[in-house]
Amino acid sequence: MYYTYPGSKEPTLKKLQFTLYQGQITAIMGFNGAGKSTLMNLLGGLTQTQRGSILLQGKPVDKQLGKIGYLRQEPDLMLLADTVREELCWKNHTITQEELQLLLKHMNLAEYADDFPLALSKGQRLRVVLGAMLAKKPALLLLDEPTTGQDEQSLAEIRRLLLAYKEQGGSIFICTHDMELAAQVADRVIVLCAGQIIADGPTEEVLSNKELVEAGGLTPSALLPVCEQAGLPPCITVEGVKRYVRKTAVGRH
Ligand SMILES: Nc1ncnc2c1ncn2[C@@H]1O[C@H](COP(=O)(O)OP(=O)(O)OP(=O)(O)O)[C@@H](O)[C@H]1O
Numbered sequence: 240m241y242y243t244y245p246g247s248k249e250p251t252l253k254k255l256q257f258t259l260y261q262g263q264i265t266a267i268m269g270f271n272g273a274g275k276s277t278l279m280n281l282l283g284g285l286t287q288t289q290r291g292s293i294l295l296q297g298k299p300v301d302k303q304l305g306k307i308g309y310l311r312q313e314p315d316l317m318l319l320a321d322t323v324r325e326e327l328c329w330k331n332h333t334i335t336q337e338e339l340q341l342l343l344k345h346m347n348l349a350e351y352a353d354d355f356p357l358a359l360s361k362g363q364r365l366r367v368v369l370g371a372m373l374a375k376k377p378a379l380l381l382l383d384e385p386t387t388g389q390d391e392q393s394l395a396e397i398r399r400l401l402l403a404y405k406e407q408g409g410s411i412f413i414c415t416h417d418m419e420l421a422a423q424v425a426d427r428v429i430v431l432c433a434g435q436i437i438a439d440g441p442t443e444e445v446l447s448n449k450e451l452v453e454a455g456g457l458t459p460s461a462l463l464p465v466c467e468q469a470g471l472p473p474c475i476t477v478e479g480v481k482r483y484v485r486k487t488a489v490g491r492h
């Protein structure tokens with residue numbers, strides 16, 4: 240698939256070809272301007288490719304946008320209701336009162352249920368949009384930088400919600416510069432550089448490759464030099480180090 244912005248001479252996205260799988264979280268990472276949001280807009284049906292096609296469960300994506308939840312890089316554009324409560328139920332005919340209360344609690348929004356969404360803080364506004372999306376249980380969730388401006392508690396809650404959504408069989412395509420988030424939730428990482436895929440593989444494998452990470456404009460995990468000094472294989476999370484240590488300890492018995 241290729242995409243060229245009207246008036247541009249060069250395509251912004253070139254030779255892209257990949258498949259996303261149900262029940263997986265795939266992170267897309269790369270330099271500012273690499274084309275990540277452009278790709279998200281195509282997957283979310285906001286723009287159309289001039290060359291190539293995008294299919295969702297075998298059918299053109301733009302014919303079934305109801306199955307997609309797209310959190311844009313500018314989530315405020317999606318706040319339309321007068322209260323947080325209404326926003327979370329926006330165009331959602333199946334949500335029950337119990338589900339709404341649970342969602343308000345999980346998104347740390349219970350005390351703002353009757354507030355005007357645009358009057359909330361940036362992090363809270365993002366959680367309102369994300370919550371409304373999760374409530375509709377879409378087949379594919381597209382998230383463009385969902386952790387911008389979130390405090391530690393909200394970050395942990397977002398990570399938990401994404402993993403729970405995946406456990407229920409949902410698929411997530413997440414664009415992020417947040418290495419920690421990718422390392423903790425993604426099954427797979429795609430690195431985009433100047434509109435082309437330069438890496439695509441299991442998270443641990445891609446993010447522990449220092450050269451690849453740097454080529455994609457990302458900051459390698461601080462754990463990589465520590466692992467190198469300690470003679471451990473490259474790990475990107477503390478859990479990864481623990482897993483390795485446990486495995487070798489068991490191996491010695
Ligand atoms: N509406 C537009 N018209 C023309 N060019 C655009 C338009 N939107 C984006 N671009 C260009 O397309 C390229 C990719 O932009 P895009 O926003 O997709 O990058 P990104 O990877 O999401 O970056 P960031 O990490 O900063 O969000 C950039 O060179 C940008 O200037």
Ligand SMILES: [Mg+2]
Pocket residue numbers: 275276277312383
């Ligand atoms: Mg972007």
